Amino acid sequence: MVQESMEVMTLDDEGSSCDAVTHLQSAMEINYESGFDFRVKKGEDAHDLRREVIGGEPVVLAMVADGHGGSAASAFCRDFIFDAFLERANGDASAESLQAAGRDAFHRAHAEVHAIPGCTAGCTLTLCAVNEQRGELTCCNVGDTLAYLVSSELAGTAQMVSADHRIDHSEEERARLKALGGNLGKAVGPDGQPGGPIRVFPGGLAVARGIGDADCADFVSCEPHVETRTLPDDFVLVVATDGLWDGTTLKQVTRIALKARTPEATAEKLLKLSVKLCGLFDDMT
Template sequence: MKQNQVLMLSWVGKLGASGGSKEVKLDDEKDPLIWCKDVERHAFGEFSYAVVQANEVVEDHSQVEVGQKATFVGVYDGHGGPEASRYICDHLFSHLIRIVKEKGVISSETLKNAVSATEEGFLKLVRMSCGIKPLMAAVGSCCLAGIISEGTLYVANLGDSRAVIGRLHRRKSNKIVAEQITEDHNACMDEIRQELKNNHPDDPHIVVKKQGVWRIKGIIQVSRSIGDAYLKKPEFALDSSFPRFYLREPIRRPILGNGPSLYNRELKPDDKFIVFASDGLWEHMTNQQVVEIVHNNPRSGIARRLIKLAINEAARKGKIKYEEVKRMEKGSRRGVHDDITVAVVFIDQQVNTNINEASMRGFANSTTKSSFSTL
């Protein structure tokens, strides 16, 4: 058995696998619902990118944009349908490029403005569509967007996708440390529930625990998103013919936030890689487990390996074998695991010269020229 397979199987054991699941050859076995780019180059290093579909229609959309002097990663975890996440994937980066051209600089502010323009555009689409498709008002998406430019990482986040940096320990150079650089906007967090209660003191049902899970208005877990118009503007309220999304009292103020949390960080030599992933990864693996797996295994295929380990852990929790999950069709797999997107961006000291500018999207097998080329 190859050394990297031994490492991977030992990590399966550490994640709690038992019985037949230890026999899974995570590197070799094909999973027809996983799409991947095992290793590609970007301006400051390499990246590994993978997506697995669990829903009947995939609701995770994502992109990696490679430019001569910048790299962009977007992870958009949809809910209620794929329309919002697909819209973000089609428009956010183009808004960013337009605003950067206008302002002449890449910054947290330009990223924030691009997210705001994307939200406004999607709400216009919902307004135009609601007459023939009223449930568009209940479609939304988390949005995690990061851009590396001139040695600085800028991140905007709405929802519970997450960006985590793997950096070397300052005193133990062989030890990798996880540093979460985004905040989860999820009602399972005490501080998020308190924030909601503070913002809605007149609503005793702003957060409700249903079947052991905290949900906003008993419906949704994330407290910030793009879309979910019925929880932001009274004009998009859904009537009682849609009981899942019906609110007995009209909203007086937006229930969900549409402004992103912003982060920026000057990258240091100890910062080795950044993991951008939807919550389907983080619900089965801790930040530290993820960065140690990345650090202790070859770069090529590392995003795919993380996804397979997450599926394996989901199978263990469901008391079934990994092999059984692989045989499931899309749709039925959603009872075991979510759609999962992972992009691991390695930060090297040298700059890749003459990089081919490229735009890649999850589950799209064609690579096109990135709009970075217009800057």
């Protein structure tokens, strides 16, 4: 069973009733009240954190979404995904049930965003469910908002519990997109030269899986990567958008997560490091 040693952390989060979750209220405040200038670049990220009881078993839920083309999709997922997940779980907190609930909730969210009149916004989405009683983590994700499990029991390494669906990084996704008739290439910059990550056209998306993106409906898949892990007794779960992962190394994240004493301290150190190394090039959640 996972008890007080559990730390479920996103880089800025709202608190809830349990101790592990309440710590994260301070982590959210770090983003706005520290001496560093943490201005939001686009304001399209969304996140939420909640502790629920499913079939008598305490489960901590965390979600992070990185929006593009506006905040409509990410904001919708923040308000929708937990309730859809809980409805589908229907009182069963087994790993099989939570995996099925995640898949169903992602497909429902995708359809609902598509149904918003005139909306072509999209987002990545990562949903983590920590079953405290069983000591299990179930993670579902689309896109490049990644989740890593860090523990001294894992030889001091960070283990990814999500999948990276960036077209640049996935040969499997490139093959899938080509089979659907997508054209892969790089966007042309102001100098007339191609640059940046590989994208799929029409649409120009750099991730092959996501929620929404009605203008790229022929290519974007909302089918999430889903996996369940048995948790070590002492762990930190880091869930973050690409604004963090693109600016730091896994070695740096692991070292900070293992040394910091609280989730808010971990969040503060990771944010400061990322801004110091790369500046404010993207939203960071």
